[in-house]
Amino acid sequence: MSAAAALHPTPQIALKWRDLAIALAGPAAVGACIGWSAGAGALLQMSIMLPLSFVGVTLATLPALYVGVALAGQAPNVQTMLKIASAAQRDLGLILLGLAPALLFMCATATDVHEALVFGTLGVVLGSMVGARAFYTRFRQTIPQWQALGIFALWALLTGGLGWEIYLNILRTGGQLL
């Protein structure tokens, strides 16, 4: 086995409680960073609502992805699709956990709430983009046909737009940061 091949292990898509914990901990950590400069209340609300919004948006739009892929004739069974989505959520949580130290530093040293909000939003957007890339990797591993790429791209745009609207609503109502 070459050195490059040794660095790319077989993907594991078994659902575990640890994966669920990581999927929730990442957005919670980023939410805490965003709400840090606005007080304890905002910190708690953001750390609860951000993970719920990530999971909720994915669950709400996942059936659309599955139906689209099924109509294209390339859908796996439902259990496999759920496992892929849960593994992608775990990957997103891992990415946001990795961004959390840098975000915490930037938000904690920001002069005002708005500056912290800018850094936090940048972290959420970057993390979501990388998380979408990770989801796409697992998606292509299971559904390698190129026709699924267009369906996935449309789904990613839809989910990104919906997620952005929900994120703004959370900032306004939950964290009162806007």
Place this chain on the structure above:
Amino acid sequence: MTTNPITPNTSKLTIFYPTQDDFAPENTAPTQPESTQPQSAHTQVSATDDTIDAQPMTHDPTTPAATPDALPSQTPNLARTKEPSPNNNAPLHQEHAAPNQLAGPTQTHNALQTNTASVPQEALLDVPTAPPAQAPSPIGTALAQTVSTIALKPTPIPTPAPAEPLPPLEGGAMGVLDELLRHRPRLLRRLLEGDSLPQIARAAMVTIVITMAVMGASMGFYRGGLQILYAAIKLPLVMLLTAAITAPVYSAIKTALQHKASVMADFALILSALALTCLVTVALAPVLLLGVFQQTPYHKLILLLVGLFGLGGAAGYVFFFKGINQQLVRGHRLICVTLLVAMGLVGSQMAWLTRPYLVRPASQEVPMMRAFEGSFMDAVLQSTRSARGIYKSDVRPGLKLRGKP
């Protein structure tokens, strides 16, 4: 006319080989009466085994060509007979047969008749119509074997030459520095293969500390005095803390994209890239000193510093980008952009927090670090507004400042 019973076995074949007489334009008369003709050296060849049962047979050239259906391609041109053979145009030699006919069971046989011995038509007609079990000729067999050999043995793909083994890392930290400056591909290969990672990480950290201390001292030389010591202490801390905060980003993204993430290897790569940045930057320190000796104005000196650190950062980032490309198969561009943004923001904020380095000429005191006020982004925005003639005179309504209601 002697007749030899032909074994009513569908596997038995009678093979005729053409002779010179077969190619005669017309050969109507039998050369000899059947009874006096010498026995032909026909052999009955089994289609299933290699034994040859030589049984004399006679062949009547006057009889119509009633070749058995078993050998349509091997039937010689029976133009020697008056009646045209149904297979008159059939190829005489096995080589002209279809390839699938060549792949039949190998059979040994002898060259058969040398003269036209008569075979009673009844005997020929009695030959049962057996399925065409081909008896290839020696040339045909060789051709078949060659074809099958060509078909079954593809051209071997040239395998790349195995990579040379890495030479041991000698000379300690100086060996690492030497590879970092002169043999960067070899160092990247060491990082990829996990060779001497602790040694590389230690050497990179020592390099960062020493080079940034020298660079800090050069910057502090502008003000002189204690500022030389303060800047020599703060600048290495900025680099190392930036690496410590942004290294988890790389490991987390690598793991999420299903790459094998090794914290040690990732940290060693980041430290190596920062070490190269620091080496290039400190190599440009004489330019800064020249500006100081030339009494360059403060703001121009700041811009010169930004340019020098930018050049060093570019060199380190290229090295880091190559390392990422080696380690990752997918998503390396996205990772590079994410890390560039993360390290840029964290590094600039870290440098802002630990200012000053040059110290403004109007400052009376030389503090180790200024009071925590503003941020790098805030300073950039303020400088942008100042450049447009907009100056901040009072606090914006609703703006929440740290420590103030």
